[in-house]
Amino acid sequence: MDRGRGAGTTLSVKPSECVAPPPRSELRRLLTRAGHDVAEAGAVHEAETDYELDSFELILSDLRLPGAPGADVIAKAPGVPVLIMTSYATVRSAVEAMNISQAAGQSLPKTHSRTTR
Template structure:
């Protein structure tokens, strides 16, 4: 069995990745900071690392420099070309930008492990890792409720182009018009309406609402929300995010007479279906 180290400070995303990988037949190690990652790598040598760059303490880039030949797939919200080029030149085997499709992640993992097995990276070949279905490194992700494709990540349900969550920055799956019940958002005009009532939004409130409406009923972690809206609202932080969401909820309640946004304690927010 191949072992994969998940190095990410977002506990919710890390839990989802662990469940996904374990159901695909992999062993999983976890680290939540750069310092913890280096301590882990002193004790264990995983077959592959999934590495977030924005870690507390020691950065992901510093961790990458100490991986000592272990293939590393960087999974990060940083989407600048220069950042990708720099990390790849510094030794990362691959780079995947958040948000991502879990099938693509599993495929990239399988490719890197196949290279390792074939000795492409100069390492001795390893035995093939197969899941219960006999396929190397593949498997369907199911939520804690046992239903495929629900929760923070979509499963491999055969639908092309499904993403872990839809972004707020005009990425795939975001129509020019979003609607949920009597709540509507015109993405071209950047206008929100509750029924016939127009709702004036700040730039950050608009980005938050667009992200939530692109993912109705799906819980989005605070860090995932910040990752998705950072390009449009670089000044938004985790502490200020709560304030922006609170102001947005108040405006929508005043216009529609009900609460459209639900807080999920300890995790994040979701739009009421």
């Protein structure tokens, strides 16, 4: 487990072979250009195994991942903002992610500036 790497870092949980927008390589490039240090994992289990999830400043996760859905990261990283991305959005998946978020005690950012900080 990479215990110290998460401090001040954004975790991207997205399969490397995924081409759904944005592809993993493009997401990394975008975040790096914006000044973020980026750690990557291809699935929830890999993220849990490789990192201490609660040490990240932000976690970006695809909803559809191998194994557990990306929304499972919300409960596994208490206190860390988690942004769920998907190209396959449904009302049901959005409601499920919001319910997990509320159960984990997280609230949605009220402003864009709080999201991008």
